[in-house]
Every structure is written in C-alpha cells, then in structure tokens.
Amino acid sequence: MPRILWKSARATAQLTCALVCLAAACGRGDDLKPATPTQLAPALASTYQSVCAACHARAGTGAPFAGNDADWSQRRAQGADALLEHTVNGYRGMPPLGGCGRCSEADLRALVAYLAGVAEGAR
Amino acid sequence: MIRLSRRELLRAALAAGASGLAACGRGEQHSSVSEDWTPGEPLPWRNWSGSERCVPARRIAPASESELRALLRGGDFALRPAGSGHSFSGLVTSDGALVFLDALSGVISTDPAARSADVWTGTRLWRLGPALAALGQALPNLPDIDYQTLGGALATSTHGSGAELGSLSSRVTALSLATPDGELLECDASRNAEVFHAARASLGALGVVTRVRLANRAAFRLVERSRFVELETLLANLAHERDTNRHFEFYAFPHADTALAIATNETEEATRASGDDDPEAILLLRTLFRWTRALPGVGMRLYDAFLRSQPASERSGESYAVLAHPRTVRFNEMEYTVPAEAGPECLRAVLGEIRARDLPVCFPIECRFVRQDDVWLSMFHERAGFSISIHQFQDEDWRPYFAAIEPIFWKFEGRPHWGKLHSLDAARLAPLYTRWTDFQRVRRSLDPRGRLVNAHLAQIFGT
Numbered sequence: 001m002p003r004i005l006w007k008s009a010r011a012t013a014q015l016t017c018a019l020v021c022l023a024a025a026c027g028r029g030d031d032l033k034p035a036t037p038t039q040l041a042p043a044l045a046s047t048y049q050s051v052c053a054a055c056h057a058r059a060g061t062g063a064p065f066a067g068n069d070a071d072w073s074q075r076r077a078q079g080a081d082a083l084l085e086h087t088v089n090g091y092r093g094m095p096p097l098g099g100c101g102r103c104s105e106a107d108l109r110a111l112v113a114y115l116a117g118v119a120e121g122a123r
Numbered sequence: 124m125i126r127l128s129r130r131e132l133l134r135a136a137l138a139a140g141a142s143g144l145a146a147c148g149r150g151e152q153h154s155s156v157s158e159d160w161t162p163g164e165p166l167p168w169r170n171w172s173g174s175e176r177c178v179p180a181r182r183i184a185p186a187s188e189s190e191l192r193a194l195l196r197g198g199d200f201a202l203r204p205a206g207s208g209h210s211f212s213g214l215v216t217s218d219g220a221l222v223f224l225d226a227l228s229g230v231i232s233t234d235p236a237a238r239s240a241d242v243w244t245g246t247r248l249w250r251l252g253p254a255l256a257a258l259g260q261a262l263p264n265l266p267d268i269d270y271q272t273l274g275g276a277l278a279t280s281t282h283g284s285g286a287e288l289g290s291l292s293s294r295v296t297a298l299s300l301a302t303p304d305g306e307l308l309e310c311d312a313s314r315n316a317e318v319f320h321a322a323r324a325s326l327g328a329l330g331v332v333t334r335v336r337l338a339n340r341a342a343f344r345l346v347e348r349s350r351f352v353e354l355e356t357l358l359a360n361l362a363h364e365r366d367t368n369r370h371f372e373f374y375a376f377p378h379a380d381t382a383l384a385i386a387t388n389e390t391e392e393a394t395r396a397s398g399d400d401d402p403e404a405i406l407l408l409r410t411l412f413r414w415t416r417a418l419p420g421v422g423m424r425l426y427d428a429f430l431r432s433q434p435a436s437e438r439s440g441e442s443y444a445v446l447a448h449p450r451t452v453r454f455n456e457m458e459y460t461v462p463a464e465a466g467p468e469c470l471r472a473v474l475g476e477i478r479a480r481d482l483p484v485c486f487p488i489e490c491r492f493v494r495q496d497d498v499w500l501s502m503f504h505e506r507a508g509f510s511i512s513i514h515q516f517q518d519e520d521w522r523p524y525f526a527a528i529e530p531i532f533w534k535f536e537g538r539p540h541w542g543k544l545h546s547l548d549a550a551r552l553a554p555l556y557t558r559w560t561d562f563q564r565v566r567r568s569l570d571p572r573g574r575l576v577n578a579h580l581a582q583i584f585g586t
Contacts, residue, residue: 043226050228051207054249054270061449062403081162088160089173093402093451096169099270101208101215102184102223105166 040114044107048114051100055093056115062093064115072116080119083112168221171209171270172455172517174544177216184223188301188333191222195331196305201574204327206275207247209268210542211455213579214279214326222331224274230254231334238339239296244274244332252443260339261442264288264370269447274332279542280324280501282510283446284372284491286365286463290503292323293496297336300329303574307333320558321565323498326541328580329569345369345446346390346439351431354382358467365492370446374487375470377477378412378423381430383487387445394440402451405486409516412485453517454486457525457544458510459537460502463492466509469535473511473528484524486514499558502538510540549585 040048048066055063064071075083087108090096097103098111113119158176160167169176183202185191195202201219208215215221224245231241238260242251248269255261264283271281273291282290297311300322308330310319322329347370354375357364364371370387415426438445461469470490477484489512496503502510513528515521525544532539538555539545553559563584570576576586 046228047225050225050247050250054247055449055451058249058449060402062451084162085160088166088169090169090453093453095171095208095270095453096173097166097208099171099207100225101168101205101221102182102225104182105162108166 040110044110044114047100047103047107048111052098052111052115054099066115069117076116076118080109080112080116083116083118084109087112168205168208168215170211170215171207172211172453174211174455174517174521175213175216177218177221179217179219179221181220182223183220184225186226188227188299188307191224191227191301191331191333192305192307194305195301195303199572199574201577202303203575203577204274204278204331206272206278206327207270209271209275210279211457211544212542213577214542215577216579217577219574224272224331224333227333230258233258233260235259238341239336240339241297241334241336242273243334244272244277246273247271248273248276249447252441252447255339256342256441256443259342261342262291262294262337263340264291265443265446266291267446267448268450269443270450273335275542277323277332277335278325278327279540280498280503281540281542282491282493282503283370284493284510285370286492286507287494288370289494289496290324290498290501292498292501293494293503294338295323295335296338298322298332299334300332300569302330303570303572311336317561317565318569320497320499321562324501324541326500326580326583328566328575328584330575343442344390344392344440345387345442346392346437347385347387347445348435348437349383349385350435351381351433352384353431354380357382357384358470361467372489372491374489375474376427376430376487377474377482377484378416379427379430381427390439392439394444396438397436402449405452408487409485416483454514455517455521455525455544456512456514457521457529458489458512458540459529459532459535459545460493460508460510460540461532461535461537463507463509465535466490466492466511469509469531469537470511472531472534473513476527476531480527482524482527484513484515486516488513499562500541500556502540504556504558508538511537512540512543548582552583553585 055061056066064075087098088096165178167176167178183194185194201217202222203215203217205215205221205223227243227245229243229246231243233240240255240260248265248271251273264285266281266283276291277295280290280292298319300308300310300318302308308315308318310322312319322332357373368386368388372385374383411429412426415422491510493503493508493510495505495507498504502508515524529546536555539547573586576584
C-alpha cells in the first residue's frame, strides 16, 4: 500500500468534524464525509502509481495532492458522481479518464474514492 | 512550453498600469467537450486534449507478454495499441479493441558496461527517468512532456531538442514485436532488420512493441537557462546558439517581436531554481494578450514590452527532471519538421501569416532542433530537422488556425509529427519518406488483413 495512504488517513481523521459540517451545510448527506481510506487492489495501486501520481503526487502541477485533505474537501462536496464525470470527461488540467485509458468505470470510481477520500460506492 | 512566471507576469502588468489584470486571477480554461459522458453510459476512450473519442468494444490490458500473444492469437478482431493517449491525432481511435500495456512497465535488465537497458514499453516516461537514474543511467534526451508511455513515444518518433541529439526512436537498438498473429519477433540491426527499422517508429501499425533496448549514457545533471530576447537577434545568432549548447530551443510569440530562448547544458551544480516553472502562466498570458489586443494602436507594443520585461530564470537538477515540464493547461497541437536550414525562414512565414490574417492566437510557437537518424518513418529520417509546433488552447477551436498555417509547412517539405494534428494523406506523405514503400511492404506482410488500420491510418497509408 502506498505510504501516502497513511498520511491521508491521519489528515482525514483530523478534519473529519469540519467536513461533516460542510457536507451537512451543503445538504448532500453523510456519504460525502471523508471515508476510511479506500484500499486499492494491487492492480489499481499500480495504476495510481504510474498514472494518477504523475500529477496528484508531483509538486508543481497544480493538481489536488493525494492525501492533502485541504485540497479535497470542497471537491468532495460536489459528490462522487461529479468527481467521476470530471475524471472521465477531463476537467481543466486533468485529462479525460484521468489519463487511464484502460480503466473501467469501477476502476475510476475506486481511484477517485482513494484520491478524494470519499466512501467507495458513494454517489 | 512557456516558462513565464505568473508572479513576474503580474508584476510587469501591474507596473504598466494594467491593474485590472490582477482582478482576472489566473484566467480559466473551459472545457470544449461536446460529448460529455454521464454515469451509466458506456465508458469512452478519449485522448489527453479531448479531441479524439471512441467507444472501444474491448479494453485489453495483458498482464504479461505471453498473455498478450494469446489474446492476439485468439481472434481476428480489429485493435489499436493505445499508449497513454497523449497523441492529438487519431492514431488510437477504434471500435474494436484497445491494447494497454500498463502492466508491462519498468526496467527489465541493464548492461552497465554498454550503458543500455531493456525496458517494457508500457513504462511512462515520467517514471523511466528516475528508474534509470537509480541504475546510473539516463536517456541522452527527453521530450518536454513526460506523460507518454515509452511505446507511444517511440511509435511517433517523439523527440526533445538538440542538434546532436536524435529522437527517442533513434536510441532503440533492439526490440520485441508481438505481431497481429501473436508471434513474437526479436529484432535488431541484424535480426529481422527490416522490421527493426520500420518498428522503431511504427505508428502502432505493425503489431505491439512490447520491449526495447535503449542506448543510454551515464546519469547526468543539467542546468536550463531561459531568457527573453528579441526574435530577429536570436535568429541571426541561431547557428551559434544551436552549436554551443547541448540543447537549444526557443518559443516565438505570435504578434510580438520577442522570443523565449532556452539553453540547457550539463552541470555539476546542485539542484536549484530561480523563477517558477509555472504551467498555468500560459492562461495569464492569454488574458494579457486579450487585454492588450483590445487597445488600438499601442496594445501589441505593450504586450511585447510585457514579455521583454520578464526576467531570466534557471533550473538545475537531474536530466530527466530538467528536460520535462508539468503540463496542466491542455491544448491541441500541430508540429511539422522542416529541413534544419529552412527553419528560420519557415518560422518567419508562419509568424507573417498570423499577422497578415490577424489571427487571434497567442500560444507561443515552439522551435527545436533534432539530429537526423535512420529510422524509416522518423520525421528526421536522413534529414536533420527544425521542428515547429503550433498550439491552440483546448477550449478554443484549433481548426481555422492550423488550416491557415499548415500549407506553409508543405512549401518547406515539412513532415508532420505522427502524434500531432495534420491533414496529409498517403499521396502527400509518400514523397517525404524515401523508405515509405518499404514500410508499407513490411506492414502488409505483418498485418495482411489490416487489423491494425483504423480510419486515421487508412488515410495516412491510403488503404
């Protein structure tokens, strides 16, 4: 498991209360609060390392940093489906499919959940 | 890509009294996507810029070379190797199967004495540099974007800049090719030599290149020095800059008399940087261009003065870290390589056409030198090249701009970059390559039923 996952876990725990309030204020429900960090299957962990990390774990790209909860809290409030649509269609600097052409919708949902700290299966 | 610092650009703008610019923030890039996917629909494949789209019947991601061969043997289906999807042209699109080699990634073995490495072609370039450095090796040159897979970069003869440095394809000394029938051909200059010369830059039309042997060098460090200069002064000294720097490239700014000159050389310096490498500064440049363009009479002079006021900057570090730059503002691109000696004249014609038509474009034009090679369909085959790249923001229509400029490249016998946008067909391409017919013969022998030929390749190959 990438070390950054554990950093994410600590940051997520520290900010849980604030984000619950944010989710409530937006009226989007409990499924948008930070999740227990998603466990990536080995193949997806490899995808994360070779594709997502090119921007989300590399300084200077402007992409929200994996594991940095401050980067994700407002994005998370948009809902998992919105994040997935941005991922598939491309959004600002992020290329379509997040650069993972081989990924299925389920793969992308899992990677989004991992990066953004949303509960897997949330919409 | 442009290395303007957002901070410095803002400072220049504010100093000139254009304080309204600050209120614009960084500017925005809006999606021009017209066929957005929504959950529940079949998942499309799209390229990096979003200009190409397809819904493949299958996505094939073999876990091993043997699995790939078995899949290829398993049916007479149409397929295309997909790489990372960074190409702007229609190389990948297919309603058949797309093949992804993400699982075939990493360095397989090295020969320290020969300074070579066998590498899986699914390796992303941004991971290859550090992996080779850990083994004491480095590629002599890299493109300025490193999101691509090695296989995709090789298939399109992707390159950096340097008069004595060839494209990535020219560094391949051996390769393994999984043919459409599932055979695995081992190729080098003496074994399956014709396939080797064709497959080093194959457009993915011969099969799936699974691994390559790269001729590397010892790991090294570079220092990159960037400065804004007067374009015609730079062009007058271009041969000197080309010959006295390991890497030299420059960006010309449409509607301005300024260029950004970038010289990169070996160093023993520690890693350091002065000035930001800000990938989103290009958005601020667009805002600045629009503001100044709206000022009749003086606008473009102000714009030029803003550019000229930018300070020089330096970056140093491991070669792979200095040569590549983050690219978070998406765009579409056309690139043609003209004979090296014709480069400045061709560039002047391009800039002149932009001014004559008053095209509202500001994306800097990238100019690079590349050494000639012996790769059959390389843009640098038996001809040293001067590559001119024009870009348009992803959220603006590239067609009118590129259509206006492309005929200029034809006048200079330009060869289009295979991974970038162009409109040439087989009749126009064949005379540009002395080994065109040989390539087609090899292609037909390996793929007689045209399983690898999609619509784009059908236009290029005339099939």
